[in-house]
Amino acid sequence: MTDQYTTTALRDSRPQDGTAEPEIKVCVRGLLKQFPAKDRMVTALDSLDLDIPRGQFFMIVGPSGCGKTTLLRILAHLEQPTAGTVEVLRSTEGRPENSMVFQGDSIFPWMTVWDNASYGLRMRGAPAAEIKETVGHYLDKTGLTAFADCYPHQLSGGMRQRVSIARAFANDPDVLLMDEPFSALDEQNKTLLQSELLRIWDETRKTVIFITHSVDEAVTLGDRIMIMTSRPGRAKAFVDVPFERPRDVLELRHRPEYGEIVYDIWQHLRDEVNNAQVTAPQSQQRRWFRR
Numbered sequence: 001m002t003d004q005y006t007t008t009a010l011r012d013s014r015p016q017d018g019t020a021e022p023e024i025k026v027c028v029r030g031l032l033k034q035f036p037a038k039d040r041m042v043t044a045l046d047s048l049d050l051d052i053p054r055g056q057f058f059m060i061v062g063p064s065g066c067g068k069t070t071l072l073r074i075l076a077h078l079e080q081p082t083a084g085t086v087e088v089l090r091s092t093e094g095r096p097e098n099s100m101v102f103q104g105d106s107i108f109p110w111m112t113v114w115d116n117a118s119y120g121l122r123m124r125g126a127p128a129a130e131i132k133e134t135v136g137h138y139l140d141k142t143g144l145t146a147f148a149d150c151y152p153h154q155l156s157g158g159m160r161q162r163v164s165i166a167r168a169f170a171n172d173p174d175v176l177l178m179d180e181p182f183s184a185l186d187e188q189n190k191t192l193l194q195s196e197l198l199r200i201w202d203e204t205r206k207t208v209i210f211i212t213h214s215v216d217e218a219v220t221l222g223d224r225i226m227i228m229t230s231r232p233g234r235a236k237a238f239v240d241v242p243f244e245r246p247r248d249v250l251e252l253r254h255r256p257e258y259g260e261i262v263y264d265i266w267q268h269l270r271d272e273v274n275n276a277q278v279t280a281p282q283s284q285q286r287r288w289f290r291r
């Protein structure tokens with residue numbers, strides 16, 4: 001394993017006249033990640049290069065086992081790359097580099113909604129007035145104000161994911177990392193939460209990196225979509241989503257261009273999903289078709 005991992009501050013590369021290139025918030029170069037298995041190394045990610053501009057809603061789709069979660073875990077410092085570099089442009093002092101929202105319950109079961117949502121701010125010693133205002137704002141935006149004193153077991157799955165989202169935004173990170181946050185929800189709740197997430201995101205325009213197995217979700221939410229190859233995961237294609245913001249989730253799905261982009265992504269994905277079915281362990285097979 002090399003020690004090439006760096007999360008140094010990138011220089012602000014914007015031209016001084018404020019035109020042209022957006023600044024790059026997340027820069028990945030030559031990323032390789034291998035895990036030791038019984039008698040060999042499993043290469044999860046290989047030769048991955050990425051530039052994600054500040055404020056982009058960046059979506060990642062790819063077959064099961066292609067390294068999506070591994071990439072997010074590396075960005076969250078939960079894994080070290082085997083080789084390559086990952087750089088995140090940091091903004092003001094004191095803000096966390098990232099917050100992560102997972103698929104399952106990622107909130108503390110022993111804390112109330114308010115305590116969960118305020119956790120990050122409290123941990124970094126934010127002033128009480130700021131905590132009150134910020135957490136109050138995001139609980140309001142996620143429809144949880146009336147549930148501030150409830151514990152997670154008193155909430156539905158959709159409400160628990162709302163708490164995760166409120167906590168992540170209240171934490172005000174440089175980059176928001178989301179790993180299939182809505183995949184366990186039913187269709188109605190998923191659509192509702194997608195709309196809510198877009199509304200909240202529109203206020204802040206945070207840089208988001210969001211993994212999904214749903215091509216529809218990728219097109220609905222994203223500015224840009226990376227389609228990954230089957231393992232070892234590489235970038236197979238990037239698709240820019242042309243829809244304006246703010247977006248209306250239901251209205252969007254009626255547009256002919258929406259169907260065209262979904263079809264285009266499936267064209268890229270089809271072979272990769274088939275490859276993954278051939279090589280994946282049983283536990284990972286048919287995941288695409290169950291969702």
Ligand SMILES: Nc1ncnc2c1ncn2[C@@H]1O[C@H](COP(=O)(O)OP(=O)(O)OP(=O)(O)O)[C@@H](O)[C@H]1O
Nearest residue numbers: 035036042044063064065066067068069070071284
């Ligand atoms: N800690 C680990 N030890 C060994 N192998 C691992 C480890 N974590 C991930 N892997 C392997 O790395 C590969 C990529 O896994 P990862 O979870 O990143 O894929 P994924 O694209 O997120 O999959 P899914 O869509 O099914 O969630 C898989 O083959 C997985 O078995």
